[in-house]
Amino acid sequence: MKRRLLGWLAGGLAGCASAPARPPSLQPLGDTVALTEVTATGDRVPLAGDGVAEVDINSRIEVQVDRARVQDVLAQQPGGDAAQAQRVKARLKQLGELTRQQQQMVKQLVDLKGAWLAEGSTSVPTEALQRAVRQFNQALAPLNASIKRYAVAAGQSTDTYFGQPGFDGVYKALDDERQKVLAQAAALANATGLRWRMQAELTGGKPIHLQNYDTYPDGTFTVVDKLAPEAQLKEISAQFDEAKQLAKDVKDLAGLKDALIKSAVTSLQGVLTSLQDSLRGDLTTLAPVVQAIPDAALSIKEVAAVRKQLDDLVPTLQAIQTGCAPILAAIKKGSLGGVSVAQGEACLHAVQSHGSDLLTQAKAAGAGALALIDQVKKDPAKFTGVFQPVQDLVPKLLTVAALQQWADTITKGWTELKAFLQLSSDAAAATQWTSDQQTDHLFAEITDTAIDLRRTDRKEGDFLYFRPSIVKQDGAAALIGTTTDMRVVRMGAYIDVSAGVGFVDRRDGHWGPFSAAPGVVAAVHYHSRPTTGWARLWNAVRPGVGVHFLYPDLGSKQVNAMGVATGDDPSFELGVGGTVTVFGDLLQVGAGYDLQVNASYWYVGFGLDTLAKLGVRFSPGS
């Protein structure tokens, strides 16, 4: 677990390095939409589609669709008049380039006019300006020729463009033509029956309303006050109970690791129990099934598929069996009480390494087994010569099929469990998209939209997912776009209050002993927009400064050699002082004063809020 903690911290820091220049997007539909975060103060921040972008909890995310790019993608889709689609695509490409160049010329002309005005509009401008005008015209001639070529190829008169007033008129005519061709492209796309869809979800598969794109309700408008602690009094109270219990359980710093591992193993118990149950109590039960498959039957497609899937699955089960043998044995006995920390850590490692593969392989093998059982029933003739050995396999294949049910049941919980085991490093895993209330658009009707986080039930640390896609008339996916992942954060200054455990050392000139004490820390933090390596480093470290209230136990009453009681050991002690935190409230160092014992102290400790957000909880009494 310590390794995982360090791994998590290293992972956070690794993201701090300066990002290199990104290559052009090669992801499906990746460049058809541009996402821009509009902050509470009105600043506009373009969001990159790569990685996980951070967005402020009080922001709105505008989604702008590049219709020309969508048409470009559509032209590559099967269906419709391919030749015409190619022609339209080629025209759009040409027009895009001509429009861009003409716009540049208009801008250059404006600059030249500005320069002439700056010279006082004299009848004889400077040589430099005369030269600039000459160069401008030299560049213009080939562009004009290109526009003429386009017009001729499109069967148009050149007057369509050059009959318009000035340079601006040509630009407008080109843009009008582009709109017309876009409309043609949209009509072509509509004829294919394809539709444009955009959807967004929050962590946990909660759909977010996108104006014009679905019928989900618009949420209530709420702005998060960042200077009010995010944690509710109830949560802090619960965390404080945890901290009190931990302070009792964890006598010293070394006890922390044990507590963390026990907490994780307890969470794993349910998964391992159901896995063991579905395999009739033995994770190695499938190995003989593989051996029982007759080689002569491998020419049958269904048999070969099951063999291949079991070949993948059996070693995975074996690895988990090996890593988790003591835990599995303890589960059979009905108590994890005798499991050691080392055994727990080995099992966590095995599940972390093989859990995702196990789910995938169990589903595939189960589906394969069911298909084979079905074939044996429906078409016994297919198994001529090997029918009996295959028939004998059926009861064993039912176990494999049961494993599929286990995998289906566990899949949803696995995402959460995995996030817990890996301390959230992979919590941005694929979301489950729901599409029951989508309003898909014809391509002529594509509109921009926005994700208004202020109207969602978002919390700090939530993930926000957005994706565009092209769907068929019946709603089935034709082309699913890449998901843009965003993390909801509180940008700028904010205050956190959390409970935790401090290991307190009285300042008496001696090092130690450290005694555990529950407490509450209120600290102010600042989240920078992660535009530089330093800002990312700062955000990863998440430093904070604040005050703490601890319940130390520094007082003691002793009887000296004369038989006289000295010192004081009050039943209640309150320590107050300052604290510096890093990684949120995770690691804390502070100094304070015990008001009852009249003694100063320093402490090192950890908070429970960050751990809770990472999924680590210590149940009081655990």
Place this chain on the structure above:
Amino acid sequence: MLILPTRASTDGQARAQKLLQDVVDQRVHCTLVVLGDGDRPREIASRADRRAENNPFRGVVLIPDPAVLVGRPAFKLLLDQQAAGAEAIALTIRFELSSTLRGDDATDFYALEQAFTAAGAGEVAR
């Protein structure tokens, strides 16, 4: 668009020559000169003016009465081109001959645009 006076107006020839000399002396815009009176020269000048709109580096001069140019060697170039059949004459900012247009080209927006562009680029006819 600059329309030069004719000899029919008071001091028409002198004023026309003065106005055209100002065009010769300036170095801001290239110029497209249209010679002659009537609907067609006006149409050519009007079309050329459309290509010069909002552009201080292009100018159009309509000379309804080309005879006003007689007597000034600097303008002989224009009369010579007219005699050779030119309906529109594109001149660089140094009042050098760049190109001439006649027939359909003289009323074609694209041809007018390219005549302006070549003159603006300083291309001189050989």
